[in-house]
Amino acid sequence: MTGGGPDAGFSSPPCSPFLLVAQLLVTAAAIGLQAAGVLGGGITPLACALLLLFGLPHGTLDLELLRRRDNDGAGLGLLLTAYGACAAAMYLLWQAAPLVALAVFIVIAFEHFAEDWSAMGSRFCANGTAFALIALPALLHRDEIADIFAILGGRSAAALADLLLLAAPIAGLIALSGVGLLWQRQSRSLAIGLAAAMVAELVLPPVIGFTIFFCFVHSPAQLRASLATIKMPSQQAWWRVIVPLTLAALLIASAIGAAAIRAATFDGSNISVWLHAAFVTLSVLTLPHMAVPHLARVYRARYAPRSRARRYVPSTRTHSL
Numbered sequence: 001m002t003g004g005g006p007d008a009g010f011s012s013p014p015c016s017p018f019l020l021v022a023q024l025l026v027t028a029a030a031i032g033l034q035a036a037g038v039l040g041g042g043i044t045p046l047a048c049a050l051l052l053l054f055g056l057p058h059g060t061l062d063l064e065l066l067r068r069r070d071n072d073g074a075g076l077g078l079l080l081t082a083y084g085a086c087a088a089a090m091y092l093l094w095q096a097a098p099l100v101a102l103a104v105f106i107v108i109a110f111e112h113f114a115e116d117w118s119a120m121g122s123r124f125c126a127n128g129t130a131f132a133l134i135a136l137p138a139l140l141h142r143d144e145i146a147d148i149f150a151i152l153g154g155r156s157a158a159a160l161a162d163l164l165l166l167a168a169p170i171a172g173l174i175a176l177s178g179v180g181l182l183w184q185r186q187s188r189s190l191a192i193g194l195a196a197a198m199v200a201e202l203v204l205p206p207v208i209g210f211t212i213f214f215c216f217v218h219s220p221a222q223l224r225a226s227l228a229t230i231k232m233p234s235q236q237a238w239w240r241v242i243v244p245l246t247l248a249a250l251l252i253a254s255a256i257g258a259a260a261i262r263a264a265t266f267d268g269s270n271i272s273v274w275l276h277a278a279f280v281t282l283s284v285l286t287l288p289h290m291a292v293p294h295l296a297r298v299y300r301a302r303y304a305p306r307s308r309a310r311r312y313v314p315s316t317r318t319h320s321l
Contacts, residue, residue, distance in 0.1 A: 016220065020189050023216035027200045030208060039205065044271045047211045048278035052253050053246075054215040055282070058222040059289045060245035065230055079292055086288035091256070094280050102153035102160065105283040108290050110134055116221050117194075119187040120178050128174025129194065133213055135171050136198060137206040138164035144206050151272050152279055172198070193217050207275070253281040 033039040062083070093101040113130035120126050138145045142165050146158035153160070175198060182191035197217050201209035223242075257277030 016224075017189065019216055019220055020193055023193060023212065024196055026216070027196050027204075027212055030200070030204050030212070034204060039208070042271075044205070044207050045274040047207045048274040051207075051211045051214055051278050052250060052281065055211075055219045056249045056285070057242045057246045058219040058226065059285050060242045060249070061223070061226040061230060062289055062292070065226060083288040083292045086291050087284045090284045090287040091280070094283070099153040099157045101283065102149060102157050105279070105286070106134060106160070108283070108286055112286060112290055113218060116218055117178060117182075117190075119185060119190055120181040121185060122178070122181060125174055125178040125181055128171050129178040131167065132171035132175035133197065133201065135164040135168040136175075136201045137209055139168045139172070140202055141206050148206060148275060151275050249281065249285060252284065253277045256280050256284070 030039060090101065090104075093104065110127075110130050113133055114123075114126045117126035117129050120129070138161055142161050145164065146161040149157040149160050175194070179191045179195050179198075182188070182194065193216070197209075197213040200212045203209070204212070254277070257273050
């Protein structure tokens with residue numbers, strides 16, 4: 001694992017054949033609709049809704065992972081507090097300095113996406129691939145990316161699209177090398193999924209291409225790794241943890257969208273509201289998803305030994321025969 005995520009030993013799990021076929025079919029259908037002129041900007045709200053509905057579940061097991069690793073109730077309470085504090089801090093940053101918040105979101109997204117490609121066996125290629133999945137849409141959709149960034153971070157944020165455009169060719173070449181590495185290392189379903197995601201992000205409108213990558217590649221990989229770590233029966237995990245917390249996250253997204261409408265910080269169009277609600281919500285939940293495991297490791301390293309020492313105090317009495 002290159003960054004956070006509650007399971008510090010994250011490795012790229014094998015891609016589900018069903019999901020891979022679904023990804024290829026959805027990508028082909030979307031490209032066909034775009035070629036027919038049917039895929040317009042009006043589909044952006046639907047893409048944002050799907051991004052939230054199918055993208056959020058992979059982070060819902062964070063607290064379950066932390067709970068199972070921390071038997072110390074006080075320690076878990078501190079971590080829960082830290083989780084909420086990180087989420088609140090990210091939201092407040094969007095209110096105070098949206099351009100800075102957008103830049104922070106891009107950085108943590110890059111760090112998070114790099115976790116998906118450990119099967120490449122190269123940190124350099126994993127990082128390059130992660131950045132490519134952020135930057136590639138700017139190659140053919142620079143103006144659309146600039147508009148999205150302006151909605152999220154203000155007019156000056158549109159300049160970030162130019163930075164992505166400059167970096168995209170090199171990052172794309174590194175990602176292609178990563179596809180080759182995955183194929184060579186027998187992770188061929190991952191290689192095909194990555195190649196298809198790159199095509200989707202290059203050809204399709206940015207939000208649609210990103211949604212395909214996020215929902216078919218990133219979120220399922222993270223979710224499979226988390227389920228394997230907690231060793232909870234899949235059906236039990238869905239109904240006890242994933243579904244309730246996903247619904248809670250959707251409520252957070254609704255509240256963020258409603259707050260944006262009341263603040264009238266942008267044109268208030270349907271597309272703007274959906275973009276704001278989707279990506280601000282993702283950032284608000286991604287920051288604690290990445291940061292809290294680091295804090296947990298620091299806490300365990302500093303305080304867990306003391307806690308264990310208090311539980312076991314060897315006797316100092318001597319016994320004579």
